[in-house]
């Protein structure tokens with residue numbers, strides 16, 4: 290598949306998803322208005338990852354591959370001036386409507402994460418959730434370095450592919466929310482090599498080792514116990530992050 294075919298297939302897949310979501314907003318089955326907590330606590334890695342962006346007040350922030358645009362709204366409510374982009378015009382429309390419904394201003398554009406329509410050194414902070422694993426990381430990494438200001442940070446939350454048991458489950462087991470595009474792949478250590486070649490400072494942390502049980506068993510108490518054990522295990526044995534469900538990847542651009 291050529292790069293153009295890949296982009297087209299991603300765009301069609303996500304536009305279709307956005308069109309289905311648009312119906313649920315129109316018919317009142319879902320609401321565009323939400324609280325910060327609803328976004329920051331919808332997965333265990335989101336709040337700690339968001340904290341890595343630092344104080345956003347007065348900063349220029351980018352929601353990279355914004356999809357529904359919830360992160361853009363939360364960044365705007367934290368005092369940032371926010372831009373957001375996505376390949377799918379359907380999702381860009383949702384992000385724009387969501388910003389409006391939540392009474393914040395977000396500049397939303399349709400764009401490819403491998404060829405950004407922003408000037409050099411535009412952003413202090415870049416946020417991305419479940420986006421890098423759709424991209425060519427050499428092209429995306431170069432663009433990230435270009436649009437970040439010196440001293441800026443980009444934080445990404447990405448499905449991680451280092452656990453063979455989880456890889457098997459992702460391939461074979463039925464569970465909710467499994468829709469995938471043909472080209473996306475959970476990231477592995479090897480996939481990060483292009484980013485490490487571009488950014489001198491790449492920090493990777495793992496989330497949901499035992500806690501990934503919540504994908505099939507939504508018992509709150511059990512999940513909380515697993516999260517507690519995970520926190521201890523990952524502190525003592527950081528190498529176990531390779532077995533986690535998700536990784537948070539922070540890329541820092543050095544000061545000039």
Ligand SMILES: C[S@@+](CC[C@H](N)C(=O)[O-])C[C@H]1O[C@@H](n2cnc3c(N)ncnc32)[C@H](O)[C@@H]1O
Nearest residue numbers: 299303354355356375376377401402418419423
């Ligand atoms: C799994 S969704 C994540 C969306 C959102 N960040 C979130 O938190 O839910 C992946 C998103 O990446 C977008 N995408 C895929 N390839 C892209 C590309 N080359 N450039 C920009 N966005 C892309 C899709 O349209 C989709 O909205």
